[in-house]
Amino acid sequence: MPRWLSSFAIGFLFWSFVPDARAFNITLDSKSIPGLTPKAPLVAHTLRITGRFEQGDGDKLRVMLVGLKGKTVRMASQPLATAELSSSGGDLLEGLKVGYLFREFEVATLVRKGDICLSACAMAFLGGTASRLPPTPLPSRTIEIGGQVGFHNFTLDSTVVQNETKGDATAGIARGFGLGRAGASALIRYAADLGVDAGFIAQLLVRPPDTWLYIDTDEMFLTVGACPSGSEPPLGRLELQAVNVCNHATGGASVAEASQARPMTAREAKRYLLEQVQRNIESVNVKGPLVGQLAGVLASKDDRLIDSVYSDLRAGGIALPEPVGRSFMVSGYTFGELQAECQVNLSASDPSKFDFVLVIRGVGLSRPLALPPPMCPALFRYDGQQVLNPKR
Structure with a gap:
């Protein structure tokens, strides 16, 4: 995770309009498959990540990924693990931290048929990576047909701003503007780091927070570097x-x-x-x-x-x-x-x-x-x- 991201005071940027009472939860499923030698079996890891993104969740995930990396025999250009995502969102910057961890540890992302991945979860989804080998990282972001990945503009937690500025309206406006600018800058830099079209982020930032962009059309899949899986429409002539x-x-x-x-x-x-x-x-x-x-x-x-x-x-x-x-x-x-x-x-x-x-x-x-x-x-x-x- 970049140091500049950890320096932000997080907890004031939220990307969730869908109620989700569940806390962030990670379950691990590991399956052994035959390796090149009997003493070195390969292990396929699947992380199931559900619930609302909150402060500290990225740190929990890092601990788990460090442990997996230390005990896993890897195949070239294959991800360390696949993260199945199902969440309505939560803390935006925590979602970015999780996405950076997916890139750092080479974790592919997947949204299953019937699951949703919205807001902060959608940003984390963009971190899906199969390999960081030169010359360029190889993304791995998959949406099963029937799964939903949706993005929208972030909102500020006005309570945090009011508490920080002690009811001073002028100071509150200035603080809110500064936090909004910091959030926008974080998103643009995140997109650049992950090779996502900056125009897509710019499109999000000028939209009202209650309007959504879903990965539904061919163009949207190409824009965010995601792949469909399952029952895609037939090709034409x-x-x-x-x-x-x-x-x-x-x-x-x-x-x-x-x-x-x-x-x-x-x-x-x-x-x-x-x-x-x-x-x-x-x-x-x-x-x-x-x-x-x-x-x-x-x-x-x-x-x-x-x-x-x-x-x-x-x-x-x-x-x-x-x-x-x-x-x-x-x-x-x-x-x-x-x-x-x-x-x-x-x-x-x-x-x-x-x-x-x-x-x-x-x-x-x-x-x-x-x-x-x-x-x-x-x-x-x-x-x-x-x-x-x-x-x-």
Whole structure:
């Protein structure tokens, strides 16, 4: 947990409008599974966290996690434990402390079907982490379809402010403003530390405290880096999936329709992209054997040569998509004055397998502006506004 967070006087920021008389409670379920050797079994830990978040709860959790870490044999890139969350909220800063502990100890978070995780609990949920190995941490935040994760703006405990300022109205206003600013700063920094879109936090801070944002649509899952689990809606036609992937990949610069997706054969797709590479090479006046080789391959009708050169260029770092299935070219994207297309390859059998590249006219091939989440890449195949987890 960052030292700056522990320096706050907590207990004045609350994120709970749902009555919850239960106190914060942690139960542990550990199951042994065979390891690499009989003497070193692996243990899967599940923490069930319920009740209201209150001051001191983070300290209790830290003691438990330190003990688990000291006696657990870990697998690479696997979390120390999974925390099942079910709580209506409570103390905001205590929720942040719990979230930081999930990141520090590499604890995945999960909200089960039928459970709710609101307010401070929702903030703790964002700390779910599978691994902190470089270059970037790998988040692990899962919501079973039917579970509810909801966020809203925080409120101040006016009683604490009044007691501190002894009824002085001017001092009370100043103190309340200072506490509100400190709470907003804590949220923004927390989002930055966990790799959550700062725009999402900004959206919360301008909303009335009694209005809620739930993780229900595809876009909301992507915004908070969460994955759905269970009975997700069926995917649409492949050309529509191609458009959805490209709309996500362009970062919302513009939105294409299904009619703007043109199917391509594997040969057409590879040849088209190699032609773009050749034009880019020619535009910068590059000389060398590669230029002649590429021109010769494109002039031939030998598919084996096309495949070979395509693979070699991909291995050499050129932004060419992996040919994993059906190919589509999606047109109609603009970046300022530049026109662009998106070429995407989709596996028809595995929703997590696809690859894509932007083709910017007059510039060449470009990496996408946004990448699918590593734990659930199939989210890119849905339209951003599609509801994946309907609110109860």
